[in-house]
Every structure is written in structure tokens, then in C-alpha cells.
Amino acid sequence: MQKNVTAVTLISLCVVLFTSLLTLFMGVYQFENGIVDTLFQLFQTDTTWKETDWFVLMHLRIPRIVMALLVGCCLAVSGTSLQGMFKNPLASPDLIGMTSGAVLFAGITIVLGSYIKKYLPEMLYFSMVGILSFVGSLLSMLLVYGMAQTNKKTNIVLLLLSGVAISAICGATTGLLTYVSTDEELRNLTFWTLGSLGGANWTKNAILAVVTGVGLCILLPKGKALNAFLLGENDAKHLGIPVEKIKTQIIITTALMVGTCVAFCGTIGFIGLIVPYILRLLFKSNYLYILPLSAVLGSFIMVVADTVSRTVVAPSEIPIGILTAFMGAPVFILLLIRYKKGKI
Amino acid sequence: MIHAKQISYTSNQRKLIDKVSIDLHPGEFIAIIGPNGAGKSTLLSLLSNEIEGKEAQEITLKDQKYTTWNLQKLAQHKAKFSQSQQHEIPLIVEEVVRMGRYPYYQQQPLKNDHHIVTEMLSLLEIESLAKRPYNQLSGGEKQRVHLARVLAQLQNDHVNKTIILDEPLNNLDVAHQFKILNLLKNYATQGNVVLMVLHDINLAGTFADKILLLKNGKCLGFDKPQHILTSEIISDAYEFPCVVCSNPITNLPLILFGN
Numbered sequence: 391m392q393k394n395v396t397a398v399t400l401i402s403l404c405v406v407l408f409t410s411l412l413t414l415f416m417g418v419y420q421f422e423n424g425i426v427d428t429l430f431q432l433f434q435t436d437t438t439w440k441e442t443d444w445f446v447l448m449h450l451r452i453p454r455i456v457m458a459l460l461v462g463c464c465l466a467v468s469g470t471s472l473q474g475m476f477k478n479p480l481a482s483p484d485l486i487g488m489t490s491g492a493v494l495f496a497g498i499t500i501v502l503g504s505y506i507k508k509y510l511p512e513m514l515y516f517s518m519v520g521i522l523s524f525v526g527s528l529l530s531m532l533l534v535y536g537m538a539q540t541n542k543k544t545n546i547v548l549l550l551l552s553g554v555a556i557s558a559i560c561g562a563t564t565g566l567l568t569y570v571s572t573d574e575e576l577r578n579l580t581f582w583t584l585g586s587l588g589g590a591n592w593t594k595n596a597i598l599a600v601v602t603g604v605g606l607c608i609l610l611p612k613g614k615a616l617n618a619f620l621l622g623e624n625d626a627k628h629l630g631i632p633v634e635k636i637k638t639q640i641i642i643t644t645a646l647m648v649g650t651c652v653a654f655c656g657t658i659g660f661i662g663l664i665v666p667y668i669l670r671l672l673f674k675s676n677y678l679y680i681l682p683l684s685a686v687l688g689s690f691i692m693v694v695a696d697t698v699s700r701t702v703v704a705p706s707e708i709p710i711g712i713l714t715a716f717m718g719a720p721v722f723i724l725l726l727i728r729y730k731k732g733k734i
Numbered sequence: 735m736i737h738a739k740q741i742s743y744t745s746n747q748r749k750l751i752d753k754v755s756i757d758l759h760p761g762e763f764i765a766i767i768g769p770n771g772a773g774k775s776t777l778l779s780l781l782s783n784e785i786e787g788k789e790a791q792e793i794t795l796k797d798q799k800y801t802t803w804n805l806q807k808l809a810q811h812k813a814k815f816s817q818s819q820q821h822e823i824p825l826i827v828e829e830v831v832r833m834g835r836y837p838y839y840q841q842q843p844l845k846n847d848h849h850i851v852t853e854m855l856s857l858l859e860i861e862s863l864a865k866r867p868y869n870q871l872s873g874g875e876k877q878r879v880h881l882a883r884v885l886a887q888l889q890n891d892h893v894n895k896t897i898i899l900d901e902p903l904n905n906l907d908v909a910h911q912f913k914i915l916n917l918l919k920n921y922a923t924q925g926n927v928v929l930m931v932l933h934d935i936n937l938a939g940t941f942a943d944k945i946l947l948l949k950n951g952k953c954l955g956f957d958k959p960q961h962i963l964t965s966e967i968i969s970d971a972y973e974f975p976c977v978v979c980s981n982p983i984t985n986l987p988l989i990l991f992g993n
Contacts, residue, residue, distance in 0.1 A: 614836050620823045621833065624784050625816055629887065630809030630837040674867065675824040 395679050402686045409690060410455050413697040418704045419446045449591075457590040458696040459689040460598045461651045462661060464605060466688020467681065468644040469662020470669075471609050474616030474677050475640050476544045479670065480725050482662035483648040486534050486549055487556030488527040489659065492652035493582050494560040495526025500579070501571045512593050516654070520597055524649030530556045531645050542623055546729075582656035585711025587696050594654045605647040606685060608639055613678035620675065658711050660718020661688055667721050691717075735760055735896055735927045736781055737794045743773075743780055743787040743951075750776045751787075752951040758929060760894045763922040765938035766931045768948035769972050774931040775817060775900055777948065781929070782814040782898045795896065809837035810895075813887040815880060817900035817931075827871070827879050828864040831855060834886030850889045854882040857917070873905035881914060888926075897921065899930035903937070915941045935989050936981070939963050947971055963987040 411429070415421060421428045421443055428443065469482040483489050499522045507515055534556060538549035568579055581588070615636045618626035623633050651658070665688045669680040695714055700707040736758040743751040750773045758764060766774050779785045781793060783800040793800060795812060813834075823830060831854055835847040843851075855861040858878040863871065868879060881902060888895045897918070903911045911934075919941055922928040932938040938945055939959040947954040947962050949971050955962050962968075964987075969976045974991055981988040 611841065614841075617825070617829070618833055618836060620825065621830075622816070624779075625814070627784070627805070628782070628809060628812075628814045628816075629833060630806035632805055670824070674826065676829055 395682065399682050399686060402683065402690070406459070406686055406690045406693065410459065410693050413455060413693055414447070414451050416697055416701055417451065418701075419450075421447075453592055453595055454587050454590040454696065454700075455693060456595050457587050457598065457655065458692040460595065460602045461587070461655055461658065462688040462690070462692025463685045464598070464602050464647040464651050464688075465658065465661040466665035466684040466691075467606065467609055468647045470666040470677070470681055470684040471612065471616070471640050472644055472662070473666055474612070474619055474681075475637055476538075476546070476549065477619055478544065478546045478549075479666060479675075480546055480663075480722075480729065481549060482660070483527070483644065484657065484659040484662065485553050485722075487530045487553035487560070488534075488645060488648050489652055489657050490553075490557040490560035491530025492523035492527040492649045493657055494563050495529075495649075496523035496653045497564045497567050497579055497582065499523070501567050501575050504572065504575055513597075516593055516597055520601070520650045520653040523653040524646050527649040527652065528642065528645035530560070531641055535641065581709070582652075583711075584709035585656040585658040585714070586699075586707070586709050587655050588707070589654065598650060598654060601646055601650045605643050608643045610681055610685070612636060612640065613676075613681045616677035616681070617675075656709075656711065658692075658714055660714045660721070661691065663725075664714070664718050664721050665691060667725065735796060735894055736929070737792075737797070738781060739792040741780055741787065741791050741793060742789050743776055743785070744789070750951050751780060754948075754951075754953045756781070756946065756953075756956065758896070758927045760925045760927060761922055761943075763919055763928045763941060763943045764930070764946060765942035765944075766929070766946045766948055767933075767935055767938050768954075771950075772948040773951040774948055776951075778814070778898055778900050778929070778931060782812065783808070784814070796894070806837050809887065810890055811888075811892055812896040812898065813884045815884045815897070815899040815902050817904070821869075821876075823868045825868055826864070827860065827866055827868050828855070830868050830879055831882045831886055834883040837887065838890070850886050854886045854889070857885070858882040858914075874907065874910065877902070877905050878910070878914075885921075894925055894927070896927045896929065899928070901931050901933060903932070903934070911937065935963065935968065939986055939989070940981070940984055960987055963989055965989075 415425045415428070419442070422440055423431065428447070431439070465483065472481045472483065472486070473479050496519055499519050503515065503518065510518070534549060534552040537552040538544050564579065564583070568576055571579060615626070615631045618629050618631045627633050665684045666680055669683050669687060673679040673683070696710055699710040699713055702708060736756065738754070738756045740753045740755055741751060742749065742753055754777060766777065768774050780787065780791070795803065795808070800808070828851060831851050832843060832847070834854070835843055835850060839847055852861070855864055858881055860875065860878050860882060863875060868876065871879065884897065888897060902914060906914065915937065918928045918930070942959055944957060945959050945962040946956045947967065954971055955967060963978060965976055965978045968989055975993050976989050976991045978987050978989055980986070
């Protein structure tokens with residue numbers, strides 16, 4: 391069975407890569423030579439590129455798709471890990487207010503940071519936005535966690551309601567920010583609330599790649615621990631699992647991943663809810679399977695959703711957050727129905 | 735093995751455990767009995783490193799304080815079966831039992847781990863349930879799944895292991911009760927320690943080498959069954975009259991409650 395999972399992960403990874411290659415050629419701009427030739431051209435050094443072809447490919451499409459892959463992976467793995475930690479499939483970064491906390495801090499950084507932006511190198515500026523939204527999501531996470539934890543158990547109702555409260559505060563403050571921001575900042579702020587991968591570039595991707603890499607190294611080996619959490623925290627400890635240490639690692643790592651994603655593409659909701667939901671249908675709650683697979687499936691859903699978002703109303707585009715909300719909200723309702731029936 | 739000296743535990747200003755001392759030696763099968771609210775589960779939690787009292791405690795396992803044990807190593811020497819098992823575990827039975835092997839491998843279970851899981855499943859007569867979802871099982875079946883898991887956790891080459899069980903016989907029919915007690919008794923005679931809370935005084939009298947009688951957090955006696963199972967001590971502890979006669983099958987003391 392374990393070998394099967396490695397195989398399934400590898401196969402689905404190939405599917406994701408293939409899909410990414412396909413979506414590279416979908417969009418308003420059509421490449422002069424068609425898909426196949428353009429692809430071959432990529433691997434030849436001596437060909438001359440049409441300038442627009444090169445620009446669209448290297449500065450618009452590829453960075454955007456890479457970003458979709460990284461962001462999808464981050465959000466899905468964060469969602470799965472949080473659900474494991476809270477032992478509840480309703481927990482996800484956006485529902486418990488992590489995303490809102492990150493938006494607030496990123497918003498403040500953008501508005502206040504505009505005064506110093508021109509003096510900073512791009513890498514440093516984006517890192518700063520990333521770090522502060524990490525701080526934002528970490529703070530809201532700690533607050534929500536403190537609220538929902540009673541007697542070593544998580545009260546899921548308190549968890550979700552604390553998330554609502556935090557989202558409200560953050561939403562109000564972000565709204566206030568729009569009155570003190572300039573036009574350019576305002577556009578940035580609006581795009582946050584809806585989410586978009588339109589701002590993708592290589593600097594952001596480099597930062598995201600590092601965060602994703604570190605995050606996956608920490609979270610993916612946690613499958614055993616999260617399975618043991620299903621027994622309850624005491625029994626997990628009897629199995630030799632350092633419960634508190636693992637919870638701290640998960641809180642910090644997911645805050646880092648979610649914070650960075652929010653800093654660069656705004657609130658793309660529900661990915662952390664949909665992906666584990668789908669995987670649970672196939673593998674039950676076995677985190678040894680659903681953790682690695684959520685990384686792959688998250689990337690896949692994100693790439694597809696982003697492609698839809700930029701092609702369906704071309705030449706304009708739908709914010710991707712709208713699409714994921716349309717997918718995620720029904721899943722949320724389905725989960726609530728199961729919760730009502732006492733099956734969670 | 736486990737050595738605890740004058741341990742106490744206070745919660746919400748109520749003394750749940752009051753200066754209990756206990757010393758367990760390899761090969762012993764110990765039963766803890768006592769009326770409701772005596773502190774039986776709390777005592778097990780203290781002895782198994784699940785909770786820590788605010789008072790400085792002196793509890794050692796193999797002459798080493800719990801704080802100095804490596805958690806994963808500790809899991810190979812001591813296992814605990816908890817009373818309030820989580821009701822919802824959305825996994826198949828086999829995976830739940832395999833958790834008992836988590837202290838032994840990093841990511842991939844080894845051949846030996848698979849072997850032990852199969853062995854424990856058949857030992858507890860649940861091999862036919864291996865691929866069934868845990869949530870669909872009956873109470874008694876779930877109980878046996880966790881017993882298999884806890885036993886799988888202690889299958890290794892270390893000597894003198896400790897298994898701590900909180901009412902492992904709940905929901906089990908009489909045949910399975912005897913089967914599991916025999917199994918644990920056998921496990922104890924291999925040089926291990928079995929420490930369990932039992933509700934059934936007569937089963938405790940039949941199987942235990944020593945009985946610890948607990949009431950209001952205090953130890954009323956820790957001795958061989960024939961010294962604990964007397965009508966005065968038991969009726970006093972349970973505040974209910976009883977008589978002691980001889981069990982016609984085993985010739986051991988048999989407690990009958992009633993006026």
C-alpha cells in the first residue's frame with residue numbers, strides 16, 4: 391500500500407506537469423508556431439524568438455503557472471496539516487482567520503511601505519511583505535488556537551467562530567486602509583480581497599519556492615503523527631509522538647506558508663478545504679497518503695482554476711478567489727451537513 | 735520497574751490522589767480496584783506519564799525519571815490502553831493497529847512491522863476485520879482493536895516491559911474477557927509488568943498477583959488477593975455489605991454483594 395502511494399504521487403505529479411505544459415498555451419495570446427514547435431524551441435539554444443512570444447512565455451505565462459503550482463501546494467498542505475492538528479475536516483486556513491490576519495498585515499505593509507518602497511531592492515521589499523503577513527497569520531492563528539482549546543480538546547464551534555471574529559476585525563481594518571491609500575495601493579488592496587495570480591514574477595516565485603520547500607520538508611513527514619493524533623493527544627504521546635513540539639511546528643509552518651501566499655496573491659480561499667475533502671473520499675483520513683497527495687492535488691486544482699480564470703472571460707479575467715469560493719463553499723456546506731449528522 | 739513514592743495529585747483543590755506509593759516488579763500482574771471516583775484512572779495517568787502533578791513527584795520507570803526518557807524509546811518499554819477511546823477514527827482497522835508500530839519506523843513500515851500487525855490481529859481474533867473501517871465496528875470490536883494496537887507496540891527484544899490498561903474489559907463478552915486476561919497473564923509471566931484497573935473484583939481476585947484497593951485517592955491496601963478480598967475491607971471500601979466464599983472452580987475467594 392505504501393508503495394502504491396509513492397506510485398500514485400509520482401503519476402499524479404506527471405499529470406500535473408503535463409497539465410501545466412498544456413495550460414502554458416491557453417490564453418488570449420496565441421503563439422505564432424503553435425504548441426509543439428514552441429515547446430521544442432524552448433530546448434534549442436540557437437533559435438531566434440519572436441520578441442512577444444518570448445515575453446509572454448517567460449514573463450507572463452511561466453511565472454504565473456509556477457506561482458499557481460507553488461501556491462496551490464502550500465495552501466492544500468497547510469489545510470491538511472491544520473485539519474490533522476485540529477482533528478476536524480472543517481479547519482482550514484481561511485475559515486479559522488489565518489488568511490484574514492495575513493491580509494491585514496500585508497495591507498498595512500503595502501500602504502505604509504509605499505513610502506520606503508523606492509529605496510528598497512525588490513527582493514527585500516517582497517520579503518518584507520511576506521514576513522509581515524506571516525506574522526499576521528501567526529498572530530491570528532495563536533489567538534484562534536487559544537480560544538478554541540479547552541481541556542486538550544479543540545472545540546470546533548469556537549474555532550470557526552473565532553475565525554469569523556478575526557476575519558471581521560481584519561476586514562474592517564483593511565477597509566479603513568482603502569481610505570488612506572493611493573490609487574495604486576487601492577488596486578493592490580482590492581485584488582487581495584478577491585485573490586489573483588496576475589502579479590506573478592520571478593522574484594515572488596523565488597521567495598515562494600523557498601517557503602514551499604522548507605514547509606514541505608517540515609510538514610510532509612508528519613503523516614504518522616497526524617494519524618496518531620486521531621487517537622487523542624494522550625494516546626499519541628504514548629506512541630512516542632512529541633505532541634506539543636509537532637503542534638508548534640505545524641502552527642509556525644502553516645502560518646509561514648499561508649502568509650507568504652496571501653502576501654503575493656491575496657485571499658484564494660477554500661483550497662485548504664477542498665483538497666483534503668476530495669482525498670478523504672478516496673483514502674479516508676490516512677495522513678500518510680493524504681499529506682503528500684494534497685501537495686500534488688492542490689497544485690493541480692490551482693493551475694486549472696487559474697487557467698479558467700484567465701481564459702473564460704478573455705481578454706479580461708475573473709479573480710481566482712471567486713472560482714475557488716464557488717468550488718469550496720458547497721464542500722463547506724457538505725461538511726457542515728456531515729457535522730450535523732455527527733459523522734465528524 | 736515502576737516505582738512511585740508518596741505521589742499525590744490535586745485538581746481544582748480536590749485531592750484526587752493522596753500519597754500513594756507503589757512498587758512493581760517484573761512478572762507481576764497488578765489490579766487496581768475501588769469504587770467510582772476513587773482516582774483509579776488518575777493514578778494510571780500519573781504512573782503512565784500522561785499527566786504531571788504540581789507537587790514534585792517521584793515516579794521512575796526502570797530507575798529513570800520520565801522527564802529523562804526519550805519519548806520514542808519510552809514507547810518501546812511502556813504502553814497504555816486508555817479507557818475513553820476516541821469513538822471516531824476514520825481509518826481502517828489495520829492502520830489503527832499499525833500505529834502501535836509507529837515508535838519503530840520513520841516513514842515506511844518494515845517487514846517485521848507488517849508481520850507483527852498480522853500476528854496481533856489474529857491473536858485478538860479480529861483478522862477478518864483488518865480492512866473494515868474502524869468506525870463501523872461494535873464497541874467490543876473497537877476495544878479489541880486498541881488492545882491489538884497496544885500489544886503490537888510492545889513487541890520487541892527489550893526485557894521487562896510495562897503495559898498499563900484502564901478497564902480493558904469494557905464491552906467484552908465473558909469469553910473474550912477470559913481470553914484477554916489469560917493473554918495478559920501470560921505476558922506478565924514472561925517478565926513484564928501488567929497494571930490494570932478492573933471493575934470486576936472477582937476477576938481481579940482470580941488473575942492478579944496483587945491488588946491495590948483505592949478509595950478517595952488513598953490506598954487502602956496493596957497486597958495479595960486473599961489479604962484484600964475480605965468481607966470487612968471490601969464492604970468498607972464499597973460501602974455495601976458483602977460476603978466472601980470460596981469459588982468452586984478456582985478455590986479462590988469469591989465476593990458476593992448483598993445483605
